[in-house]
Amino acid sequence: MAFDYEKYLRPGKLPHIWCPGCGHGIVMKGLIRAMDTLKLDMKNTAIVSGIGCASRLPGYIDCCTLHTAHGRAAAFATGVKMAKPEMNVILCGGDGDGTAIGGNHFIHACRRNIDMTYIIMNNYIYGMTGGQFSPCTPTGHKASTTPYGNPDPGFDIAKLAIGAGATFVARGTAFHANQIDKLIVEAIQHKGFSVVEILDDCPTTYGRRNKYKSVIEMMNRLKEVAVPVKAAEKMTAEQLVGKVLTGVLYKEESKPEYTAEYAKVIERAKAAK
Amino acid sequence: MSKKVAFLQGNEAAAQGALYAGCNFFGGYPITPSTEVAEVMSVELPKVGGKFIQMEDEIGAMAAILGAALAGSKVLTSTSGPGLSLKQELIGYGCIAEIPCVVYNVMRGGPSTGMPTGPSQSDVMCAKWGTHGDHPAICLVPASVQETYEEVIRAFNLSEKYRTPVMVMPDEIVAHMRERIVFPEPGEIEVLPRKSPTVPPEQYKPYDTSFGDVPPLASFGSGYKFHVTGLNKMQDGFPTTKAEVVQAEEERQVRKVDANADDIITFEEYMLEDAEVVVVAYGSTSRSARYAVNVAREQGIKAGMFRIKTFWPFPDKQIKALAGKVKGFVIPEMNLGMCSIELERCAQGKAPVLGIFRVDGEPINPDQIVEKIKEVK
Numbered sequence: 259m260a261f262d263y264e265k266y267l268r269p270g271k272l273p274h275i276w277c278p279g280c281g282h283g284i285v286m287k288g289l290i291r292a293m294d295t296l297k298l299d300m301k302n303t304a305i306v307s308g309i310g311c312a313s314r315l316p317g318y319i320d321c322c323t324l325h326t327a328h329g330r331a332a333a334f335a336t337g338v339k340m341a342k343p344e345m346n347v348i349l350c351g352g353d354g355d356g357t358a359i360g361g362n363h364f365i366h367a368c369r370r371n372i373d374m375t376y377i378i379m380n381n382y383i384y385g386m387t388g389g390q391f392s393p394c395t396p397t398g399h400k401a402s403t404t405p406y407g408n409p410d411p412g413f414d415i416a417k418l419a420i421g422a423g424a425t426f427v428a429r430g431t432a433f434h435a436n437q438i439d440k441l442i443v444e445a446i447q448h449k450g451f452s453v454v455e456i457l458d459d460c461p462t463t464y465g466r467r468n469k470y471k472s473v474i475e476m477m478n479r480l481k482e483v484a485v486p487v488k489a490a491e492k493m494t495a496e497q498l499v500g501k502v503l504t505g506v507l508y509k510e511e512s513k514p515e516y517t518a519e520y521a522k523v524i525e526r527a528k529a530a531k
Numbered sequence: 532m533s534k535k536v537a538f539l540q541g542n543e544a545a546a547q548g549a550l551y552a553g554c555n556f557f558g559g560y561p562i563t564p565s566t567e568v569a570e571v572m573s574v575e576l577p578k579v580g581g582k583f584i585q586m587e588d589e590i591g592a593m594a595a596i597l598g599a600a601l602a603g604s605k606v607l608t609s610t611s612g613p614g615l616s617l618k619q620e621l622i623g624y625g626c627i628a629e630i631p632c633v634v635y636n637v638m639r640g641g642p643s644t645g646m647p648t649g650p651s652q653s654d655v656m657c658a659k660w661g662t663h664g665d666h667p668a669i670c671l672v673p674a675s676v677q678e679t680y681e682e683v684i685r686a687f688n689l690s691e692k693y694r695t696p697v698m699v700m701p702d703e704i705v706a707h708m709r710e711r712i713v714f715p716e717p718g719e720i721e722v723l724p725r726k727s728p729t730v731p732p733e734q735y736k737p738y739d740t741s742f743g744d745v746p747p748l749a750s751f752g753s754g755y756k757f758h759v760t761g762l763n764k765m766q767d768g769f770p771t772t773k774a775e776v777v778q779a780e781e782e783r784q785v786r787k788v789d790a791n792a793d794d795i796i797t798f799e800e801y802m803l804e805d806a807e808v809v810v811v812a813y814g815s816t817s818r819s820a821r822y823a824v825n826v827a828r829e830q831g832i833k834a835g836m837f838r839i840k841t842f843w844p845f846p847d848k849q850i851k852a853l854a855g856k857v858k859g860f861v862i863p864e865m866n867l868g869m870c871s872i873e874l875e876r877c878a879q880g881k882a883p884v885l886g887i888f889r890v891d892g893e894p895i896n897p898d899q900i901v902e903k904i905k906e907v908k
Contacts, residue, residue, distance in 0.1 A: 268758075300756060301754050301755075302752055304602075304751050304752070306598070316758070317758055317760070317769060317770070320756055321756050322752065322755075322756055323756075323757075323758045324751075324758075324759050325758070325759065325760035325761065325762070326597075326598075326624070326761065327620055327624050330591075330594045330621065333586060333587075333590065333592075333594030333595055333598070334597060334598035335598060336594075336595050337556070337558060337584075337594065337595035337596060337601075337604075337606075338602045339598075340556070340584055340595070340599060341556055341598070341599035341602035341603060341604045342602045342603070345751065362587050362588055362591070363587060363591050363594070365587075366586070366587035366591070520577075523577050524577040526577075527574075527578045528577070530578075531578050
């Protein structure tokens with residue numbers, strides 16, 4: 259029997275806002291399958307987002323959903339999780355939302371290692387506003403505000419997360435749809451701040467400016483550049499030029515989780531009273 | 532049994548008032564001259580099982596309290612001028628999404644970094660006009676340590692009653708001076724709980740106006756699944772651009788405060804019965820004003836004071852009534868004439884408004900006020 263996505267979706271809230279060929283819907287389906295695998299109690303699950311195309315995702319899923327302000331998802335979510343540590347808190351959003359305007363909240367959520375999962379849909383562009391370059395737009399590429407080619411170097415979101423102290427970091431792509439839910443399952447199961455970057459596509463505002471003739475071509479690029487971490491171990495540096503590692507990139511289980519640490523603060527404060 | 536008495540600073544009293552009101556979540560960021568609030572909360576909250584978090588910046592602190600409030604907490608943040616500027620984006624979020632929270636802002640010199648340790652009253656307009664868009668505003672301006680304690684409790688009550696952010700704004704003098712404070716017994720001051728939904732989860736809408744202008748607010752993780760956004764929304768919480776819905780919702784958000792102005796606005800009338808010159812004052816400046824009124828009375832001048840305790844909504848009705856009876860208003864304030872604008876608006880030309888404006892980090896002395904009282908003809 260086909261997987262029943264409907265029971266996780268809010269009735270009457272579709273169609274979604276995403277353009278034909280956009281990968282965000284693929285990611286949403288991956289998240290729903292992950293929630294199903296984990297049998298998450300939807301009444302006890304919050305999805306928190308910022309602003310942008312990817313940040314519209316929570317509105318479609320039938321749980322506690324919080325569409326915050328631009329870049330602020332991680333900070334709002336930190337409040338939710340601290341107030342109710344028993345809740346499952348999942349964040350989602352795009353690359354501009356998460357690593358530019360929300361960059362400070364992102365790195366500090368990583369540093370605290372608070373038990374939440376952040377799904378970043380990286381389509382290399384500000385899609386909702388019409389295709390301005392983001393901190394993830396590759397150098398030299400075209401955006402509506404880099405008409406002569408992007409002079410900025412980009413962020414590697416996964417490295418940023420690892421450097422900032424996240425304890426689970428994974429990367430997938432919108433092409434490798436069947437891997438998305440598996441990465442998200444593992445991320446949610448991990449006790450600590452987990453980051454799942456999904457390389458995505460935006461045919462409307464990024465693809466057409468950068469000579470991708472079709473969505474299929476964009477998807478094929480994701481297929482071609484992705485190299486699973488295991489496979490990469492057997493490849494030479496030369497072979498890895500232009501490739502992007504996918505799978506679980508980093509996992510660390512000894513760093514204390516933030517809400518558990520704060521529970522100890524409460525114990526110490528009560529003992530000292 | 533005698534009541535508990537202490538010798539406290541305004542900021543410490545604010546933290547104690549928040550605890551009395553049932554605050555169980557504080558999100559903050561260090562800033563002079565309000566940091567003592569965070570320090571006291573970091574000590575006291577975990578003792579009662581509450582949560583304290585120092586966030587990465589002022590915006591993050593505001594975001595964290597809004598998130599915690601949606602998860603059912605009673606929340607507080609504290610800040611000062613530059614921090615208030617940074618928080619404005621999300622104060623607007625609190626207004627449109629209708630999330631109860633208390634923002635305690637100590638007024639220091641500005642703009643920008645200004646004079647971090649100097650007193651000021653120059654954030655009062657920021658309390659109403661700081662965030663973009665039409666929105667409700669409630670702002671309380673205490674004048675003593677005892678009043679700071681009590682007004683923080685009232686701020687929590689108003690934020691729950693009207694489901695909106697409430698600001699408490701002492702000037703730096705009130706925030707840092709030490710005075711005797713008498714603590715109320717538990718239960719002596721009413722503490723309002725959040726209005727929770729009575730309908731089953733499947734019928735719940737977070738902005739259901741069939742319950743009036745202030746619909747009940749459920750908590751995340753309490754069995755209710757609902758959506759919250761900073762976009763203009765429908766009664767079910769989902770975004771809309773439908774003209775008539777947006778218009779009605781915007782008007783309701785402002786109306787829920789404006790239509791209840793009489794419930795919210797508080798003030799003190801001092802020797803106003805026969806007053807011909809009325810000093811309008813708020814915060815620490817009102818202490819000099821009271822002294823000045825006494826001096827003026829000794830000299831045979833019929834002076835009085837109207838002390839603003841609730842700056843927003845502004846006491847329009849009371850000022851309009853006074854304007855028809857008095858020779859003139861004197862307004863001493865530690866800014867370049869912010870309250871003065873409101874007084875002129877309400878006086879409608881019926882009485883002159885004479886200002887004493889100081890932004891040099893020094894308090895306004897009674898002498899200055901007496902001199903100005905004498906200028907009213």
